[in-house]
Amino acid sequence: MAAPPEPGEPEERKSLKLLGFLDVENTPCARHSILYGSLGSVVAGFGHFLFTSEIRRSCDVGVGGFILVTLGCWFHCRYNYAKQRIQERIAREEIKKKILYEGTHLDPERKHNGSSSN
Amino acid sequence: MAHAAQVGLQDATSPIMEELITFHDHTLMIIFLICFLVLYALFLTLTTKLTNTNISDAQEMETVWTILPAIILVLIALPSLRILYMTDEVNDPSLTIKSIGHQWYWTYEYTDYGGLIFNSYMLPPLFLEPGDLRLLDVDNRVVLPIEAPIRMMITSQDVLHSWAVPTLGLKTDAIPGRLNQTTFTATRPGVYYGQCSEICGANHSFMPIVLELIPLKIFEMGPVFTL
Numbered sequence: 001m002a003a004p005p006e007p008g009e010p011e012e013r014k015s016l017k018l019l020g021f022l023d024v025e026n027t028p029c030a031r032h033s034i035l036y037g038s039l040g041s042v043v044a045g046f047g048h049f050l051f052t053s054e055i056r057r058s059c060d061v062g063v064g065g066f067i068l069v070t071l072g073c074w075f076h077c078r079y080n081y082a083k084q085r086i087q088e089r090i091a092r093e094e095i096k097k098k099i100l101y102e103g104t105h106l107d108p109e110r111k112h113n114g115s116s117s118n
Numbered sequence: 119m120a121h122a123a124q125v126g127l128q129d130a131t132s133p134i135m136e137e138l139i140t141f142h143d144h145t146l147m148i149i150f151l152i153c154f155l156v157l158y159a160l161f162l163t164l165t166t167k168l169t170n171t172n173i174s175d176a177q178e179m180e181t182v183w184t185i186l187p188a189i190i191l192v193l194i195a196l197p198s199l200r201i202l203y204m205t206d207e208v209n210d211p212s213l214t215i216k217s218i219g220h221q222w223y224w225t226y227e228y229t230d231y232g233g234l235i236f237n238s239y240m241l242p243p244l245f246l247e248p249g250d251l252r253l254l255d256v257d258n259r260v261v262l263p264i265e266a267p268i269r270m271m272i273t274s275q276d277v278l279h280s281w282a283v284p285t286l287g288l289k290t291d292a293i294p295g296r297l298n299q300t301t302f303t304a305t306r307p308g309v310y311y312g313q314c315s316e317i318c319g320a321n322h323s324f325m326p327i328v329l330e331l332i333p334l335k336i337f338e339m340g341p342v343f344t345l
């Protein structure tokens with residue numbers, strides 16, 4: 001959750017919570033998944049209706065499409081987000097190591113150059 | 119700390135809490151989709167014109183609504199178990215602090231490098247300075263270094279208490295006659311608040327926990343030990 005605003009700062013907008021609990025704006029990948037899910041739902045439902053002219057069944061297909069597309073986008077996005085976080089963590093550690101050990105025998109760049117020249 | 123009417127989790131100050139927030143987001147999305155499906159089924163039930171009272175079985179549907187929840191539970195259980203085992207990893211703590219719950223205050227012992235022992239009482243409202251937080255600030259904070267694994271040994275002298283700091287993802291029961299251990303590594307400096315999380319009497323709500331996390335270099339200079 002974001003920190004409360006300091007006095008003098010503009011008030012934060014109330015975040016949108018789907019069904020009252022899913023904070024779409026502050027949860028990574030949620031907005032992206034819900035939007036693609038909605039698009040998938042409309043495409044699947046409307047497409048089914050165009051082929052069959054059955055309203056109720058098309059609504060069922062639409063809801064099923066929403067769930068499947070949302071889930072698919074969610075897992076895909078979260079997987080990439082997790083990979084990105086790991087890369088950020090590795091980069092942060094390497095920068096810290098570089099700052100700490102620059103110029104010493106533990107300098108990561110010296111080790112890397114030494115191994116590549118061999 | 120939490121702000122007024124906050125419902126969601128606080129920002130993470132430890133890697134475990136970051137993982138917990140990720141898991142929470144993952145589970146919440148699954149819950150949202152299940153709720154959405156149930157709401158739709160409810161809507162269909164309320165708006166259907168079908169009145170067949172002779173349905174005797176629906177084998178395929180019953181198979182689906184048995185297998186699918188099992189799959190959903192596995193999708194939730196696997197990350198959950200991963201985090202559970204992560205919290206139990208041995209990480210060679212640099213510092214051990216003992217925390218003892220009393221009615222209604224905490225005692226902290228820094229016995230690794232000396233014999234520092236102090237009590238931590240909530241600041242009564244009459245003693246608050248401008249800027250202090252009512253019912254949260256204490257007279258003596260627990261000062262700890264960041265980016266160093268810390269072990270907390272938690273127990274109680276009288277009744278059950280619970281030592282909890284939400285931003286670190288910590289909650290450990292303080293049980294009389296038992297030593298519970300929890301470890302954490304804080305990633306950013308600051309002042310972090312928690313409250314007793316096991317009902318322990320009249321002033322259960324008035325024995326907060328305040329951690330002051332400072333850079334290791336400053337901690338080593340010994341601000342804690344000059345009390």
